[in-house]
Structures are given as structure tokens and as C-alpha cells.
Amino acid sequence: xxxxxxxxxxxxxxxxxxxxxxxxxxxxxxxxxxxxxxxxxxxxxxxxxxxxxxxxxxxxxxxxxxxxxxxxxxxxxxxxxxxxxxxxxxxxxxxxxxxxxxxxxxxxxxxxxxxxxxxxxxxxxxxxxxxxxxxxxxxxxxxxxxxxxxxxxxxxxxxxxxxxxxxxxxxxxxxxxxxxxxxxxxxxxxxxxxxxxxxxxxxxxxxxxxxxxxxxxxxxxxxxxxxxxxxxxxxxxxxxxxxxxxxxxxxxxxxxxxxxxxxxxxxxxxxxxxxxxxxxxxxxxxxxxxxxxxxxxxxxxxxxxxxxxxxxxxxxxxxxxxxxxxxxxxxxxxxxxxxxxxxxxxxxxxxxxxxxxxxxxxxxxxxxxxxxxxxxxxxxxxxxxxxxxxxxxxxxxxxxxxxxxxxxxxxxxxxxxxxxxxxxxxxxxxxxxxxxxxxxxxxxxxxxxxxxxxxxxxxxxxxxxxxxxxxxx
Numbered sequence: 521x522x523x524x525x526x527x528x529x530x531x532x533x534x535x536x537x538x539x540x541x542x543x544x545x546x547x548x549x550x551x552x553x554x555x556x557x558x559x560x561x562x563x564x565x566x567x568x569x570x571x572x573x574x575x576x577x578x579x580x581x582x583x584x585x586x587x588x589x590x591x592x593x594x595x596x597x598x599x600x601x602x603x604x605x606x607x608x609x610x611x612x613x614x615x616x617x618x619x620x621x622x623x624x625x626x627x628x629x630x631x632x633x634x635x636x637x638x639x640x641x642x643x644x645x646x647x648x649x650x651x652x653x654x655x656x657x658x659x660x661x662x663x664x665x666x667x668x669x670x671x672x673x674x675x676x677x678x679x680x681x682x683x684x685x686x687x688x689x690x691x692x693x694x695x696x697x698x699x700x701x702x703x704x705x706x707x708x709x710x711x712x713x714x715x716x717x718x719x720x721x722x723x724x725x726x727x728x729x730x731x732x733x734x735x736x737x738x739x740x741x742x743x744x745x746x747x748x749x750x751x752x753x754x755x756x757x758x759x760x761x762x763x764x765x766x767x768x769x770x771x772x773x774x775x776x777x778x779x780x781x782x783x784x785x786x787x788x789x790x791x792x793x794x795x796x797x798x799x800x801x802x803x804x805x806x807x808x809x810x811x812x813x814x815x816x817x818x819x820x821x822x823x824x825x826x827x828x829x830x831x832x833x834x835x836x837x838x839x840x841x842x843x844x845x846x847x848x849x850x851x852x853x854x855x856x857x858x859x860x861x862x863x864x865x866x867x868x869x870x871x872x873x874x875x876x877x878x879x880x881x882x883x884x885x886x887x888x889x890x891x892x893x894x895x896x897x898x899x900x901x902x903x904x905x906x907x908x909x910x911x912x913x914x915x916x917x918x919x920x921x922x923x924x925x926x927x928x929x930x931x932x933x934x935x936x937x938x939x940x941x942x943x944x945x946x947x948x949x950x951x952x953x954x955x956x957x958x959x960x961x962x963x964x965x966x967x968x969x970x971x972x973x974x975x976x977x978x979x980x981x982x983x984x985x986x987x988x989x990x991x992x993x
Contacts, residue, residue, distance in 0.1 A: 586711035591761035615686035679735035706902030739807030790860035922993030932983035
């Protein structure tokens with residue numbers, strides 16, 4: 521940039537919040553009658569590196585000024601909630617029917633009531649609409665044209681609102697919370713703007729417990745008490761204007777669980793089974809797609825799940841194990857792998873490790889942490905990790921009779937910032953068992969922490985990909 525000037529004129533008494541990109545430097549300020557004049561002047565600035573994975577509000581070297589406040593955004597959210605509210609007896613009847621209650625029945629609602637309403641909302645609204653309760657728009661419509669009743673009639677709308685209305689009809693206190701979908705900015709002081717909080721959640725207060733409900737997702741709603749892994753660590757806006765992180769959860773039971781069982785033959789080939797229980801965003805998208813695709817397209821989608829974890833395998837047969845409309849996707853497959861073990865010498869073979877990243881939908885692909893997130897040295901901007909990765913892979917390989925493990929990778933146990941990775945190998949006679957666990961949380965990596973993140977990414981890749989040497993009889 522040879523020469524550029526940004527000038528911002530503001531009434532002297534106008535209150536608001538201001539942010540400027542660090543590349544612009546500090547603003548020069550002066551008074552001009554009843555105005556405050558801010559000027560940013562850039563001369564002979566070197567080329568700015570274009571980097572991927574930058575939080576959306578930090579991508580432009582720009583100035584942002586806002587007169588809104590987060591309590592104003594929350595008030596708009598309350599107005600949206602009021603615009604949707606009604607007291608239709610049809611909703612009360614639907615809520616009682618969903619909970620299995622009879623009219624006039626007494627007794628305090630239980631956690632089972634919440635579970636039943638969430639499941640019923642997923643069946644009633646096959647297509648969810650999170651935009652209904654998002655924070656953008658900033659106001660209400662002049663006429664109440666959409667309510668929980670219209671959602672039921674059209675089978676399309678916000679499941680979160682239908683659940684909230686139903687639980688209130690059943691006497692269960694609950695509140696609306698709207699979460700971020702992606703990191704907003706690396707600067708926590710970035711000015712407030714509509715369009716930050718897009719993912720509605722419901723918090724039900726039942727039997728002394730706060731039950732979080734994540735229903736406006738692709739595919740069936742998650743069971744009460746579970747949230748999408750991509751929301752872990754995100755900030756959320758409450759209707760009173762409070763912005764707070766979503767509660768930490770025990771995410772071990774949210775991981776994808778993969779089980780591979782292979783028998784190695786004397787020629788280095790392998791045959792066995794593959795099983796997976798998918799959770800998270802891939803499972804939600806695939807579950808949604810399984811409502812629509814049939815025949816060869818469905819088989820291709822299921823095979824892609826297997827190939828995402830075993831790209832070198834022949835999928836002999838694959839069957840869906842989970843039921844239609846399940847929030848998690850389970851399948852089993854029979855696989856054959858030619859050349860699974862690579863010959864290193866006359867009697868020595870190498871068994872492969874595992875790539876760190878796997879995507880099943882909309883197409884199968886594998887990659888590494890370094891190739892996906894650490895492609896540039898000396899990063900200038902913060903790195904936003906938008907997709908959570910959580911899985912546990914258990915691999916069992918039955919070796920041929922007389923085969924001996926000559927060398928195996930050492931154990932791996934990495935925990936740094938947003939990444940945790942571990943690998944454990946055990947040998948019992950002719951059976952080799954390998955366990956891989958990877959957790960990548962969503963969040964933002966600051967430029968000063970980027971080198972440490974890159975080191976962890978490379979260490980995890982190397983630890984997972986390390987081969988096992990086997991001496992054949």
C-alpha cells in the first residue's frame with residue numbers, strides 16, 4: 521500500500537465502541553467544531569499476507585464503529601421471543617401428548633418429560649430453522665405470522681422454540697440461549713454487531729438440574745443434555761444480555777468410536793471388519809441426508825464413511841446399524857485390504873499408522889493436522905479452528921502364526937491448548953492392539969501461540985503415522 525487514509529467523523533458526544541485493525545496502527549485524533557475526527561494514515565505498507573482460518577471480523581484491515589450494545593442485542597432477542605409467544609391450547613395438548621401426560625394429571629415433571637418432548641419435536645419438525653431465534657435482524661415483525669402452532673402445521677421451524685413453549689406449558693422453567701457458530705474475533709473487545717449469535721439452545725431447569733438442549737441441528741435433534749461438539753468453548757448470549765462460555769461437558773462419550781479388526785495373512789494382505797458410531801457434525805449431516813438418499817446413492821454414502829478411515833480398503837459389504845432418524849450414525853462393514861503390510865526386507869513388514877483427520881461427508885477424505893491447520897510459518901493473524909474433531913479408534917490386528925513384533929512406536933500423550941492426542945499400543949502374543957484418541961476443540965489460536973500449536977500438530981501427525989515393524993516367520 522503506497523498511501524491510504526481512513527477518516528472517521530463522529531459527533532463529539534456520540535457514545536459507542538471502536539476497533540481498528542492492528543495493521544492500520546494508532547489513529548490520530550483532533551476536534552473539528554462539534555465533531556471528533558479520527559484519522560488512520562498508512563504509507564508504503566508492505567504486502568499483507570492473505571491467510572486462511574482468520575476469524576471473520578478480523579479478515580479486513582478496516583475500522584469498525586458500533587453504537588449498539590450486547591444488552592440491546594439481547595433486548596431484540598427478547599422481542600423476537602415475545603413475537604413468537606402465544607397461548608394456543610393446541611400447543612398445550614401437543615406438549616401433554618409428547619410427554620405422555622393425561623389432562624388433569626398431577627405430579628412434578630421429570631427429566632424423562634424433557635427427553636420425551638425433545639424426541640417428539642424432532643419427529644414433528646423434520647427440517648429445523650435456527651435462523652428463527654438467531655440474533656440478526658434486530659427487531660420483530662409487525663404481525664405475529666409464525667408461532668409454535670404454525671411450525672407444527674408446516675413441519676418446518678425452530679425446534680428450540682417448540683420445545684421451549686412445550687416445556688413451559690408442562691410447568692418446566694426454561695430459558696433461551698443463543699450461541700456462536702464460529703469464533704467472532706481474536707479481540708474480545710470487538711464492537712457488538714448483530715449476526716454473531718446464530719445457534720439457539722434451550723436450558724431446562726428440572727429436578728435441580730440444568731439440562732441443555734441442542735435441537736436446531738441438521739438431522740434429528742441431539743438427546744437432552746448433549747450439545748454439538750462444535751459448540752464446545754463457544755460464547756453464548758442470554759436474554760438478559762449476559763455473554764458467557766457454554767458449560768464444559770464430559771466429551772468422551774461424544775467422540776466418534778471406530779473399531780477395526782483385521783487378520784493379516786502371510787502375503788501382507790488383511791481381511792476383517794470395520795464398525796463406527798458417528799457423532800458430531802458429520803453424523804448430523806449424514807443423518808439428514810439419509811432421509812433423502814436411497815439405493816446406490818445411500819450405499820455410496822455408507823462406503824464413503826468406511827473409506828474415510830480406511831482409504832486403501834475394498835468395502836465388500838456395508839450395512840447401516842442405527843435406525844432411521846437416529847441422532848448418531850452406526851454402521852458395520854466387511855473389508856479386504858490388499859498390501860496392508862508393506863514389505864521392508866525378506867522377512868520384515870511394516871504395519872501402517874493412522875492419518876489424524878478424517879471427513880466422511882459429503883465425500884470421504886483424509887488429511888493431517890499440519891496440512892490442514894499449519895500450512896504457513898510466521899502467521900500474522902489469529903487462527904480460528906471452526907470444526908471440532910473427536911474420535912477414538914481401536915485397531916486390532918491378528919498376526920500370522922509365528923510373526924513377532926520387532927519394533928513398535930512409543931506411546932504418545934500430547935495435551936496443549938486446543939489439541940489433545942494419545943496413542944497406546946499393546947501386544948499379546950500374536951495380537952496387536954492400537955488405540956488412537958484425538959480431540960481438537962474449536963477456538964482461536966493467537967499468533968504468538970501459533971508456533972507451539974504447529975509443533976503439537978506435527979508431533980501428533982508423526983505419532984499417529986508411525987509404523988510398526990513385524991518379523992514374519
